[in-house]
Amino acid sequence: MNTSASNLDERSMLGELRSFREGGFFDLGHPLLNCIAESFVKAAGIGALQAGSREAYFIAIEGAGLDSNGGIPPEISSAKKHQFPGLKGETNRNSLEAMVKNTGKESLQWGLAAGIYSGLTYGLKEACGAHDWKNSAVAGAITGVALAVTSEHSSHEQIVQCAITGAALSTAANLLTGIF
Numbered sequence: 001m002n003t004s005a006s007n008l009d010e011r012s013m014l015g016e017l018r019s020f021r022e023g024g025f026f027d028l029g030h031p032l033l034n035c036i037a038e039s040f041v042k043a044a045g046i047g048a049l050q051a052g053s054r055e056a057y058f059i060a061i062e063g064a065g066l067d068s069n070g071g072i073p074p075e076i077s078s079a080k081k082h083q084f085p086g087l088k089g090e091t092n093r094n095s096l097e098a099m100v101k102n103t104g105k106e107s108l109q110w111g112l113a114a115g116i117y118s119g120l121t122y123g124l125k126e127a128c129g130a131h132d133w134k135n136s137a138v139a140g141a142i143t144g145v146a147l148a149v150t151s152e153h154s155s156h157e158q159i160v161q162c163a164i165t166g167a168a169l170s171t172a173a174n175l176l177t178g179i180f
Helices: 002-023 031-064 093-128 133-150 156-179
Strands: none
Touching: 031 093, 093 133, 133 156
């Protein structure tokens, strides 16, 4: 009898794990909220990994004494190597705090973009009854604007460029989905 009870526990645990694949990680009471939360968490994790790996690359290049600006002499290249302005290549508390702060900011930006895009596409699909290229263009443009506004030095031109780029990428992805 004890073996059948543990068998039942295993089945229910396996069933729960399988349901994550089908239903998602969140149950916030509405499919729109579930979609936004799941997209936010996934993209925020990707953003954190991307920011951390970029910084690890720059640390490795500087540690090896190599030049990471593509062979351009430092007199010509005025671009900063690091995206994290507070990092000095030291192992002190301020550098670690700067890296964590900026990684969190980048994670938040990635999550914001994914959450806005998935929420808009879901909402437009529900409102219009279908998911077409026009819905993708609108969602991509609004997501592009949101990303431009969250950057440090956003200008009017940058906001418009991000809106156009977001709309174009989203529309192309939607149109290519049917082909491939």
